[in-house]
Structures are given as C-alpha cells and as structure tokens.
Amino acid sequence: FDDRDGWIWMDGDFVPWREAKTHVLTHALHYGSSVFEGERMYGGEIFKLTEHSERLARSAELLDFSLPYSVAEIDAACKETCARMGMEDAYIRPVAYLGPEQVSVSALNNKVHVAIAVWDWPSYFDPEVKKKGIRLEWAKWRRPDPATAPTTAKAAGLYMICTMSKNAAERRGFSDAMMLDWRGYVAEATGANVFFVQDGVIHTPDVTHILNGITRQTVIDIARAKGIEVVVRHIRPEELATFSECFLTGSAAEVTPVQSIGEYTFTPGDISLSLMDDYGKLVRRQS
Ligand code: PMP
Known part of the structure; x- marks a missing residue:
C-alpha cells in the first residue's frame, strides 16, 4: 500500500505517497x-x-490528547487531499497519533501528528456477495467494558481484537465476524x-458503549x-x-x-434492500 503514486497530507504539508513515513519509535506504534x-467522498462531496x-x-480527547488543528482545518485538509489526488469518489483516512519524541508510557512530551490519505475503495465487501448477503461467524473476542477502555473512541488500540476476529473469519471463508459486548449482548x-x-420493525443494539456509527x-x-419503526435495545444472541x-x-x-x-x-428483504438503495441515493445526493 505504501508503494504508489500520489500525495498524503502530513502535518500541514503534502508529502509524496512513498515518502509519507514516521520513525519506528513513534509512540503510537508502541503504545497504541x-x-x-x-469516510467517503461521492461525486466530489465528502459525506458527513x-x-x-x-x-x-473527540476520539483524541478520549485518549488524552488534542488535535493541533481545528475541525474546520481538518475538513479543509480532507477536501484538499481529495483535490490533490484528483479524486471525486474516494475513501478518506485521517489519522492522528503521538510521535517519537519520547518512548515511555508517559506521553506528556509527545507531539500530536495528523495525516490524511485518500484512495479508491469501491466496495468494502465483494459487490456480488453483498447482494446475496454476506456470511459472518461469531467472534471469539468481545467489545470491552467501558470501565476498561474509552470504548466510544475510534482508537487504533481498540481494533486489535477486531483484526484478530476478522482474520479468523476470513481464514474460514466468512466475510466478517459478529462481536458481542462484555455482557454478552x-x-x-x-x-x-x-x-x-x-x-x-428494525431492531439495533444500544451503542452507549460502542462506536455510534455515522452511517x-x-x-x-x-x-x-x-x-x-426503529427500536434501539439490548439484543441477546439467541x-x-x-x-x-x-x-x-x-x-x-x-x-x-x-x-x-x-x-x-436471514434473507435480504424489502427493508435491507430498500435502505441499501436509499443510502446509496442519499450519499450521491440523488434523493
Ligand atoms: N463499528 C466499528 C468497530 C467501526 O470500525 C465502524 C466504522 N467506522 C463502525 C462501527 C461504523 O461507523 P461509521 O458508520 O461511522 O463508519
């Protein structure tokens, strides 16, 4: 992924894709x-x-660091990166992390770095498989207790168990894994x-202690x-x-x-398929 043409926004400047590097003693690499x-850009507009x-x-604040840029500056940098890459449909990946200024659990002297990369990512799941519905297995790992970690942050450290669960699922031929929370919901x-x-009626888990997706x-x-009708509640696996x-x-x-x-x-039916369609139209501003 690092060997391609293009530009990555790093701490306010555009850096050639292959040169957008950080030191091996970067705090984020050692301590998460x-x-x-x-996020995605559709027809030149970044959705939400x-x-x-x-x-x-907010995720940075939950991990006890502050972004050195305002939300408006991050918005502008995301748009500029898409423009610089000449893309109208793209996946956008902003990341904020502590640098290599100090290697210790304490990070009071580490600088906060921000980078933004964009690339073409037409479909997360195989489009053919998607229409029929994807197959998931149960994950071995559970989402952590909110007393254990800042569980509503989109923090890299919270993704390790996701990666292990997804790897295990893909190795066995599934597209993804379904995770329970620490209580078993x-x-x-x-x-x-x-x-x-x-x-x-639609039922969806309460997200007080997990990521409340923008989608x-x-x-x-x-x-x-x-x-x-949409009911937000605890759902037991059975x-x-x-x-x-x-x-x-x-x-x-x-x-x-x-x-x-x-x-x-399950059988993908009227509700799933119509919402898939409606969402597609909304993000492309066709409705
Ligand atoms: N849960 C997890 C663990 C995720 O990684 C994502 C993707 N960001 C979501 C939920 C959905 O969030 P969103 O709709 O904001 O992309």
Whole structure:
C-alpha cells in the first residue's frame, strides 16, 4: 500500500505517497496512541465530513490528547487531499497519533501528528456477495467494558481484537465476524454496526458503549422518515432466531445485507434492500 503514486497530507504539508513515513519509535506504534476516521467522498462531496472530523477530535480527547488543528482545518485538509489526488469518489483516512519524541508510557512530551490519505475503495465487501448477503461467524473476542477502555473512541488500540476476529473469519471463508459486548449482548461487526428486522420493525443494539456509527445514525433517520419503526435495545444472541433480515452499516461497508451469523440465517428483504438503495441515493445526493 505504501508503494504508489500520489500525495498524503502530513502535518500541514503534502508529502509524496512513498515518502509519507514516521520513525519506528513513534509512540503510537508502541503504545497504541492513535485515533482515526474512515469516510467517503461521492461525486466530489465528502459525506458527513464535519461529523467525521468532530469524531476524530473527540476520539483524541478520549485518549488524552488534542488535535493541533481545528475541525474546520481538518475538513479543509480532507477536501484538499481529495483535490490533490484528483479524486471525486474516494475513501478518506485521517489519522492522528503521538510521535517519537519520547518512548515511555508517559506521553506528556509527545507531539500530536495528523495525516490524511485518500484512495479508491469501491466496495468494502465483494459487490456480488453483498447482494446475496454476506456470511459472518461469531467472534471469539468481545467489545470491552467501558470501565476498561474509552470504548466510544475510534482508537487504533481498540481494533486489535477486531483484526484478530476478522482474520479468523476470513481464514474460514466468512466475510466478517459478529462481536458481542462484555455482557454478552450483540454489539457490532469488526468495522460496522448491525441491524435486524422482525415483522417490519428494525431492531439495533444500544451503542452507549460502542462506536455510534455515522452511517448507523443516517440509516436510522432514513428508516424513521420512511415510517419504519426503529427500536434501539439490548439484543441477546439467541434472539437472532426471531429476525428475518439483517444488515451492517458503516462508512466503508455502507449498507450491506447479511445472509448468516453463525447458526442464524436471514434473507435480504424489502427493508435491507430498500435502505441499501436509499443510502446509496442519499450519499450521491440523488434523493
Ligand atoms: N463499528 C466499528 C468497530 C467501526 O470500525 C465502524 C466504522 N467506522 C463502525 C462501527 C461504523 O461507523 P461509521 O458508520 O461511522 O463508519
């Protein structure tokens, strides 16, 4: 991924893609002091740009560091990076992390660095598989207790168990893994929120202690505007037997129907497919 043409925004300057490097003693690499975002540009407009930049700033504050740029400056830098790359449809990855100024658990003297890269990422899941619904297995790992970690931050350190869960799932031929929370309630996939349908009503897990996806909030708004009831509540894994449809939401995943989670099967139906369509139109400003 590091060997390609292009430009990456690093601490206020554009650096050639291959030269956008950091030292091996970077604090973030040793201690996980890093937060990031993932957002998409559709036809030259970054969808919910400011919401993403605000979440980046909030995630940093939750990890006890502050961004050296305002939300408006991060917004502008994201747009400039897309423009510099000549892209109208792109995935945008801002990352903020502590540098190599000091290698110790204490990080009071480390500088906060910000970088923004953009690339072409047409579909997070295989488009053919997506239509039929993707297959998930249960993850071995659970989302941590909010007394253990700042669980609402989009922090790199919180992704290690996601990577292990996703790797295990892909090795066994699944597209993703469904994670429970520390109490055993259904939480989220490794990079997306989850929704279920039962008798025309949508049910989705409470996100007080996990990432409240920007796509999740958008899809809830779309569904309610269409007159579909959305219930936010704790969902036990065995309840999955009572749901007919299931889908994931995320900036990268967009709206992705699910065919199975472990032993439970679903059929992508009217609600999942129409929301997939509505979301696609909204982000491209076609509705
Ligand atoms: N949960 C996790 C663990 C994620 O990584 C993501 C993707 N950022 C989401 C949920 C969905 O968030 P969003 O809709 O804001 O992209």
